[in-house]
Amino acid sequence: MNNENLNVAIVGATGAVGTKILEKLLERKFPAKTIKMLASKRSAGTEISAGGQTYIVEETVPESFEGIDIAFFSAGGSVSQKFAPEAVKRGAVVIDNTSAFRMEEGVPLVVPEVNPHMLNEHEGIIANPNCSTIQMVAALQPVKEKFGISRIIVSTYQAVSGAGAxxxxxxxxxxxxxxxxxxxxxDILPSASAAKHYPIAxxxxxxxxxxxxxxxxxxxxxxxxxTKKIFGDQNLAVTATCVRLPVVTGHSESVYIETDDVNATVEDIQSAMKGASGVVVQDDPSTQTYPMPLFAEGKDEVFVGRIRKDPKHPGGFHLWIVADNLLKGAALNSVQIAEELIK
Amino acid sequence: MNNENLNVAIVGATGAVGTKILEKLLERKFPAKTIKMLASKRSAGTEISAGGQTYIVEETVPESFEGIDIAFFSAGGSVSQKFAPEAVKRGAVVIDNTSAFRMEEGVPLVVPEVNPHMLNEHEGIIANPNCSTIQMVAALQPVKEKFGISRIIVSTYQAVSGAGAxxxxxxxxxxxxxxxxxxxxxDILPSASAAKHYPIAxxxxxxxxxxxxxxxxxxxxxxxxxTKKIFGDQNLAVTATCVRLPVVTGHSESVYIETDDVNATVEDIQSAMKGASGVVVQDDPSTQTYPMPLFAEGKDEVFVGRIRKDPKHPGGFHLWIVADNLLKGAALNSVQIAEELIK
Structure with a gap:
């Protein structure tokens, strides 16, 4: 791909993630010649201001993708199903933030800090993982690399912004x-399409x-x-409980891992993470330093704290992992994939 | 103990748990001839109305316990340290809701559904376990009895009422x-005595x-x-991550267990629990039936749902356990201990 003067499209431009993709492209000076903002017919004509410029939203049609180099999709699985193949057909690379293609063969599922090499194998569509997955694998990657990880048991504490405005x-x-x-x-949670709704506050x-x-x-x-696909390890034992909380933005995760190295210490885990790109260790009980979702909102990094050794199981560790689910969990990771692609 | 016409005292009578102990004694028609409400000097004279009667709070002094048969303590560890021995010296049995004596030898730590037999070994003080422990062991006991449990990994979702009014x-x-x-x-959370405080909302x-x-x-x-003491199993591997949430009342727990029986099924676990005293299974994904703290408030039972098998680890199960932390987690369990004592 020509790595300058790119024509970029954002599908789902009026949504929470679409808006943040535009912000991140501008903030990180992505070499885009044009940025086309696409959404449903209903939103066509909407004006979006960012970086001193006004973007006018257009309706998404197959022809929208003529001449587009990179198309970000974040408008729901059915929109991706319908339009991503149209974009690919016209020569665009699709970076899809929905779950539509994530588990398909030939679709790399990428967190740039973890498996950038997978980008070489794409056939037009690259999938951005689920928000709760991204922050966990980004934080665990340096530990996996250094000590090996055979098992993950995670309980999440997820923010409502993951379910939309x-x-x-x-x-x-x-x-x-x-x-x-x-x-x-x-009326909305746990899922707008569910039969029953419960208060979240x-x-x-x-x-x-x-x-x-x-x-x-x-x-x-x-x-x-x-997690298994991103880590390229189908034998990895991963199991999860996902819970929605009255938090606006910022997913937290109580993650239990078993490392292959039974002699690894808390300091070993901390120092492996401290060198990792995009990961910030906030872990000092003596000063009550640990990540919290309220303070991760608006930040790009994945924050890790409460790192502790299981007293009964050698190699077992607890970690508390927090990140902004709209940024590293979605928009930022998509833009990082595009950056990696044009390197 | 004479099981009728008992003289009862409640220390910490003006607190959230003290008030609920009084309510539960009246509601469950505990055979109390008198109920003496005790608190600090500051609260002496306060009037508490319950069951059509008015109780006047008195200052706690050693002599308060003359003639008392059962004394409930729920006014903080230091108050228990100071006055529980005075109550025992005067012939009372103390049921202590603080952590002051829980791990001491000779002090039974009791959840009546789990280890009532330990009550025979008390030396004057019986400890009520921590709220988050009680609901977990009450729910797990039938599973432990039937299938054996060798390992517990728990992440909690705890309400603010556990930290007081x-x-x-x-x-x-x-x-x-x-x-x-x-x-x-x-100013209050995570702990009033901590150096730093963070918003919980x-x-x-x-x-x-x-x-x-x-x-x-x-x-x-x-x-x-x-958990190890209540289950009487020092080899049990239990490890925990405890998290405070913007929930008023009702602790939730994401509990992962390893049973000894690798052939146990979800239905086996459910049916073991369905027969258990004080436990209610609310577990039907097809109707979005699962426990939530907002709806456990004010209820006596421990609610369990989201029971699932770990696909990668035979014998591994997830459970979601919810209870009112002020009732089964504190006041109700204390009163149940007293009831068991006079059986």
């Missing part, structure tokens, strides 16, 4: 109903996305399957 | 600051109680050590 509005409205909290109006909902026949949610299965 | 007020005030949430005033704080040199918090160590 309406979920944020719902949390804000419900948060005012402190006294009447169990009767709060709920002052609650924890152990359902993100819909259920599979196995009893796991699709969110949990994404974490389990995507 | 001031923490509830703080959450309510901060919840109104949706836009300015990262600048919310914080729209956040998750991975610190409950203070840190030990091991990097674990005292709350985490309580779960780990108390």
């Amino acid at each position: 309406e979920a944020i509005d719902e949390l804000e409205a419900q948060s005012k109903e402190f006294q009447e909290r169990s009767n709060s109006k709920a 002052f609650n924890a909902i152990p359902q993100i996305d819909m259920f599979d026949d196995s009893g796991y949610t699709l969110e949990e299965l994404k974490m389990m399957n995507e | 001031e923490a509830i007020d703080e959450l309510e005030a901060q919840s109104k600051e949706f836009q300015e949430r990262s600048n919310s005033k914080a 729209f956040n998750a704080i991975p610190q409950i109680d203070m840190f030990d040199d091991s990097g674990y918090t005292l709350e985490e160590l309580k779960m780990m050590n108390e």
Whole structure:
């Protein structure tokens, strides 16, 4: 790919992630000659201002992708299913932020700090992993590289912004109903398309996305399957419980790992992570230093703390991993994939 | 003990748990002839109304325990340290809800559904376990009995009411600051006595109680050590991560267990629990049925759902366990201990 003067498109331009992709492209001075903002017919004509310029949103049609070099997709799985092949057909490389193609063969699933080499094998579509997966594999990669990891058991603490702008509005409205909290109006969470909705304010909902026949949610299965694909290790034992919290932005994860090196210490784990790109260790109990979602909002990095050794199981460690789910979990990682692609 | 016409005292009578102990004694028709409400000098004279009667709070002094048969303590560890021996000296049996004596030899640590037999070995003081421990062992006991449990890895999602009435007020005030949430005033959490305080609204704080040199918090160590003592199994591998959430009442726990029976199924686990006293299985993904803290508030039972088999580890299961931390986690369990004692 010509690595200058690129024509870029963002599908889902009016969404939370689409807007942040535009911001990150500008902030990181991505060499785009043009940026075309695409969305549904309903949003066509919307003006988006960023970096001193105004972008006018156009309706997405197959012809939108004529002459496009890189197309970011973040408008839901069905839009990707419909238009990503049209973009590829016209010569664009698609970086897809939905789950539509993630597990397909021939579609690299990439976190640039972890498996950039997979980019060489794409056939037009590159998938951006699920938000909760990205921050976990980014933090664990240096540990895996140095000590090996055979097992991961993760419980998540996920923010509502992962469910879109309406979920944020719902949390804000419900948060005012402190006294009447169990009767709060709920229309969006756990999933807009679910039959039942529950208040998220002052609650924890152990359902993100819909259920599979196995009893796991699709969110949990994404974490389990995507982690194995990204790490290129189908024998890795990964299992997950995903929970939605009354947090606006910032996913947290209580991650338990078993390393292959039973002699690894907390200091070993910390020092492996300290050298890693995009990872910040915030881990000092003596000063109450640990990551929290409220302070990760708006930050690019993945934050790790509460690193502890399991007293009963050699090689077992706990970690507390926090990141902005809209940035490293979505928009930033997509833009980093594009940067890696044109290197 | 004479099992009728008992003289009962509640130390910490004005606190959240003390009030609930009184309520549970009345609701469950505990055979108390008198109930003496005790607190600090500051609270002496306070009137507490319950069950159509008014109780006047008295200052706690050693002589308060003359003639008392059962004394419930829930006024902090230092109050228990000072006055529990005075109560025992005067012939009372102490049921202590603080962590003051829990790990001492000769002090039974009791959840009546799990280890009632330990009550025979008390020397005057019986300890009520930590809230997060009680609900976990109550739910796991039927599984342990039927299939054996060798390992527990738990991540908690804990409510602010565990940190007292001031923490509830703080959450309510901060919840109104949706836009300015990262600048919310914080004075109580993670721990009133900690050097630093962080907002809990729209956040998750991975610190409950203070840190030990091991990097674990005292709350985490309580779960780990108390579980082994209650189950009477020092070889049990238990490890915990404890996290505070913007939830008013109701602790949730993502619990991963390894059973000894590698052939156990989800249905086996469910049916073992369905027969257990005090445990309610709420587990049907097809109807989005699972426990949530917002709906456990005010309920006596321990609720369990999201029971799933680890696809990679035979015998490994996930459970999602929720209970009212002020009731089964504190007041109710204390009253149940008293009931067991006079059986």
